[in-house]
Amino acid sequence: MANVTPPILEESVTPQRPLEDFQKPAGGPLVLLLRFAVALVIPAVIVVFFLAFSFLKSDDANKLAQVGVALVAGVLGVWVLYWAMDRVVDLLPGTAAAAVRPFVFVGPAMVLVTVYLVYPTVQTTIFSFQNADSEGFVGLDNYVRIFTESQYLVAIRNSLLWVLIVPAAAVIIGLAFATLADRLGKRSESAAKSLIFLPMAISFVGASAVWVFMYSFRPEGFGEQIGLLNAVWTGLGGQPVDWLGSAPLNNLFLMVILIWLQTGFCMVILSSAIKSVPDDLLEAARIDGATEWQVFTRVTLPSVASTITVVWTTTVITVWKVFDIVYVMTGGFDGTQVVAQQMVQEFFTNRNNGVGAALAVLLFVAVIPVLIINVKRFREQEAMR
Amino acid sequence: MAEVTFEHVEKAYPNGYKAVSDLNLKIEEGEFLVMVGPSGCGKSTTLRMVAGLEEISSGALSIGGRVVNDVAPKDRDIAMVFQNYALYPHMTVADNIGFALKLAKTPKAELKAKVDQAAKMLELNEILDRKPAQLSGGQRQRVAMGRAIVRSPQVFLLDEPLSILDAKLRVQMRAQITSLQRDVGVTTFYVTHDQVEAMTMADRVAVINRGILQQVDPPQALFDHPDNLFVAAFIGSPSMNLMDARMEEVDGRVVMHLGSQTVAVPDEVFTQRPALRKYVGRNVTVGIRPQDIDDAALETQHPQDQRLRSTALTVEALGFEKIVYFDIDATPVFSSDALDMEEGAEEVMSAQNTRVAARFDAVSGVKVGDDIEVAVTVANSHFFDPESGLAIRD
Numbered sequence: 005m006a007n008v009t010p011p012i013l014e015e016s017v018t019p020q021r022p023l024e025d026f027q028k029p030a031g032g033p034l035v036l037l038l039r040f041a042v043a044l045v046i047p048a049v050i051v052v053f054f055l056a057f058s059f060l061k062s063d064d065a066n067k068l069a070q071v072g073v074a075l076v077a078g079v080l081g082v083w084v085l086y087w088a089m090d091r092v093v094d095l096l097p098g099t100a101a102a103a104v105r106p107f108v109f110v111g112p113a114m115v116l117v118t119v120y121l122v123y124p125t126v127q128t129t130i131f132s133f134q135n136a137d138s139e140g141f142v143g144l145d146n147y148v149r150i151f152t153e154s155q156y157l158v159a160i161r162n163s164l165l166w167v168l169i170v171p172a173a174a175v176i177i178g179l180a181f182a183t184l185a186d187r188l189g190k191r192s193e194s195a196a197k198s199l200i201f202l203p204m205a206i207s208f209v210g211a212s213a214v215w216v217f218m219y220s221f222r223p224e225g226f227g228e229q230i231g232l233l234n235a236v237w238t239g240l241g242g243q244p245v246d247w248l249g250s251a252p253l254n255n256l257f258l259m260v261i262l263i264w265l266q267t268g269f270c271m272v273i274l275s276s277a278i279k280s281v282p283d284d285l286l287e288a289a290r291i292d293g294a295t296e297w298q299v300f301t302r303v304t305l306p307s308v309a310s311t312i313t314v315v316w317t318t319t320v321i322t323v324w325k326v327f328d329i330v331y332v333m334t335g336g337f338d339g340t341q342v343v344a345q346q347m348v349q350e351f352f353t354n355r356n357n358g359v360g361a362a363l364a365v366l367l368f369v370a371v372i373p374v375l376i377i378n379v380k381r382f383r384e385q386e387a388m389r
Numbered sequence: 390m391a392e393v394t395f396e397h398v399e400k401a402y403p404n405g406y407k408a409v410s411d412l413n414l415k416i417e418e419g420e421f422l423v424m425v426g427p428s429g430c431g432k433s434t435t436l437r438m439v440a441g442l443e444e445i446s447s448g449a450l451s452i453g454g455r456v457v458n459d460v461a462p463k464d465r466d467i468a469m470v471f472q473n474y475a476l477y478p479h480m481t482v483a484d485n486i487g488f489a490l491k492l493a494k495t496p497k498a499e500l501k502a503k504v505d506q507a508a509k510m511l512e513l514n515e516i517l518d519r520k521p522a523q524l525s526g527g528q529r530q531r532v533a534m535g536r537a538i539v540r541s542p543q544v545f546l547l548d549e550p551l552s553i554l555d556a557k558l559r560v561q562m563r564a565q566i567t568s569l570q571r572d573v574g575v576t577t578f579y580v581t582h583d584q585v586e587a588m589t590m591a592d593r594v595a596v597i598n599r600g601i602l603q604q605v606d607p608p609q610a611l612f613d614h615p616d617n618l619f620v621a622a623f624i625g626s627p628s629m630n631l632m633d634a635r636m637e638e639v640d641g642r643v644v645m646h647l648g649s650q651t652v653a654v655p656d657e658v659f660t661q662r663p664a665l666r667k668y669v670g671r672n673v674t675v676g677i678r679p680q681d682i683d684d685a686a687l688e689t690q691h692p693q694d695q696r697l698r699s700t701a702l703t704v705e706a707l708g709f710e711k712i713v714y715f716d717i718d719a720t721p722v723f724s725s726d727a728l729d730m731e732e733g734a735e736e737v738m739s740a741q742n743t744r745v746a747a748r749f750d751a752v753s754g755v756k757v758g759d760d761i762e763v764a765v766t767v768a769n770s771h772f773f774d775p776e777s778g779l780a781i782r783d
Contacts, residue, residue, distance in 0.1 A: 287462070292463070
């Protein structure tokens with residue numbers, strides 16, 4: 005099922021069709037029904053395929069055969085499906101065909117979005133008003149809990165701090181690197197950028213595993229200190245510190261990990277934005293009497309402002325969802341819990357669907373303003389054209 | 390206001406390529422100097438050196454008597470108009486014009502007054518609140534001009550400021566820029582590849598090619614007395630007809646063989662150019678401007694021995710005149726550099742024949758394929774040494 009790619013075939017299919025097909029699409033309930041039908045056929049057939057090829061999930065089957073069948077049935081099959089449905093629509097009378105055809109291609113994607121996104125959202129929202137086993141409604145109890153009990157409040161406070169600090173730090177450091185790297189020679193620029201970008205390739209869990217050794221601390225009697233940070237610290241004459249155990253700074257230490265991961269992303273995107281600022285704009289500013297710093301703040305920065313918004317909002321969404329870093333590094337102890345990590349804990353450790361769902365809804369709502377900013381910015385950009 | 394002086398200025402790149410060689414030039418105070426040349430000739434590099442955007446490899450560049458080789462652009466007190474205008478897209482027209490003043494910490498009231506005044510000169514008052522994206526090409530151009538004049542700088546630098554406008558607007562802006570420059574009287578260095586701009590706008594034109602300055606003169610002088618083949622071929626449209634000629638003395642009178650045809654060379658030619666005497670009996674490169682060739686049918690008084698015969702190959706009727714192309718069998722001479730920029734140069738070139746362009750009066754009845762007789766005003770011809778390409782004068 006996962007190999008159903010969003011259909012983008014429309015363009016390649018349209019040219020041969022006579023023009024009048026597009027000019028007056030038919031309406032009416034029958035057409036509506038047909039639209040639903042064609043939208044559902046492809047996902048339905050795929051589900052049937054999925055079940056029919058259940059041997060693909062069998063461990064005993066020949067792996068190579070599995071791969072072969074999956075490739076042929078998955079890639080070619082999906083193509084054949086779209087093609088066949090397009091032919092079927094050809095059989096309809098002209099105007100009806102024109103009305104129905106788009107749904108052959110857009111329909112399956114819409115169905116999948118509904119099944120995988122809309123339905124879970126609705127279901128989660130319903131869960132959030134139910135008890136731990138999702139057997140009875142409890143009204144706003146779950147929400148009252150997450151906004152009154154201290155562990156959740158700390159999680160919300162921490163998440164807010166993460167959202168304030170991490171995107172700001174990642175964007176500022178990324179912007180600084182992008183600007184400075186831009187002044188380097190071609191080769192040293194790409195070398196420097198690769199180094200900064202490298203962490204992007206590491207999974208959050210992997211990165212956390214690396215940073216465990218950075219912050220590692222062993223209480224007396226539990227062996228030698230192996231942490232890099234403690235090595236530096238003791239080397240400077242300090243006593244070993246339990247970095248991740250000392251609230252509230254331990255939150256900051258966790259954030260550093262995500263900043264380290266995200267800076268590369270910010271830098272790469274901002275770097276290409278900076279490069280697209282025309283040189284003569286900068287030269288004009290220099291001739292107008294601007295110092296290099298003024299050129300940067302008054303010309304470069306405003307020119308890349310919309311890119312900064314994109315990078316910022318993207319990072320904000322990532323930060324709201326951060327779970328793995330906290331889970332791996334501290335498990336949410338010592339006052340380091342965040343909303344997403346609490347959500348997982350409620351759902352799977354505490355088996356409390358109600359509170360878990362309420363936290364999920366909280367996350368969902370928290371991301372909405374960010375999405376609005378993004379959509380608004382996108383519209384503005386479209387309007388500029 | 391100040392004069393700009395180039396003394397042995399050179400621009401060499403690390404790979405050894407010399408964009409500008411040994412440039413000596415003085416732009417007088419308040420002068421409108423246009424530097425013109427084909428693309429890649431070093432004219433933009435020269436301008437950028439004045440702006441401080443390009444380092445000077447050797448020599449001295451001074452603005453108002455001060456050597457500015459190592460002075461940053463912002464401290465040179467210059468204003469520049471870029472080819473693509475380089476307007477700040479996030480600022481309004483008013484902010485664009487006032488940006489330099491704002492950086493110079495000009496008091497708000499004074500800044501506004503100056504911006505308003507500049508806007509008034511350029512008829513931008515109505516659009517001061519708009520962003521560059523909402524402006525037409527001509528408006529953007531005027532904003533770029535406004536940004537330059539508002540500062541009352543020592544020198545204006547204009548880098549092909551009209552090249553991205555359409556033809557009609559270009560003609561309008563040409564006049565507007567020159568009158569603006571006369572009004573403010575600021576020393577202006579203008580770079581273009583368009584010889585019409587150079588001729589129409591400049592007090593003096595500097596022709597440059599391959600990084601070497603060819604000639605600096607007022608437009609008319611440049612047109613009437615080109616120093617060498619390049620300038621001769623570059624200035625004027627259609628280009629000067631350049632071909633090999635052999636001068637001989639026959640019965641005490643000098644004639645010039647153009648391929649198989651012969652025209653007489655009147656004595657006044659030699660009184661104007663005594664040095665030409667030495668070329669009698671030798672080959673010389675002769676240049677005849679298209680306007681010095683007319684339909685003999687209309688010039689019945691023209692001496693019989695200053696005429697050529699051929700067949701009209703192309704006739705371009707422009708309304709006020711006809712451009713007629715025909716071949717004569719003299720060996721053509723090309724200023725190879727000029728060829729690069731002449732569109733359709735290959736068409737003009739044919740191995741043995743010279744394709745000659747002539748400007749006939751509009752009343753001429755010549756049609757394609759007609760046998761024609763043309764009257765050549767030999768006295769107006771230009772003569773160049775075939776070896777050096779330099780004009781033969783005195």
